[in-house]
Amino acid sequence: MNSIGIVLGRFHTKEVEEMLDEARAVAARRQLRIAAEVWVPGSMEKPLAIKRLLRRDDIVGAVALGIIERGETEHGNVMGHAVISSLINLQLEFMKPVGxxxxxxxINPSQIPPRTRPYAAAAVEAVADLLASA
Structure with a gap:
């Protein structure tokens, strides 16, 4: 059974715990073992935590879960683009999928609840699909 790691941002703990529940369910359904669950303060810390997981020989892929809510400045947009770019680069560097x-x-607060489970599921499904096609 392939092992993956999950990195979670604790800034929105309640919502991210819902995402984690869904990620666990999808991983089990797709026969992926979750070898590590790492909580970090927010999205900026996710790339380093993902890199640490991808360096492990027993981890074949990783998933990043969290929320970057709309703020009053462009900080969230800048951070979001930097984080996503870093995660894509890590995926290519290690040749291991990152969901x-x-x-x-x-994202606005009202948009969060209906998206937590679908986004988490899609991230795990992406990793599972890439592992299956390798």
């Missing part, structure tokens, strides 16, 4: 289940950047 991105980060809501936003720029």
């Amino acid at each position: 991105v289940g980060i809501l936003g950047p720029g």
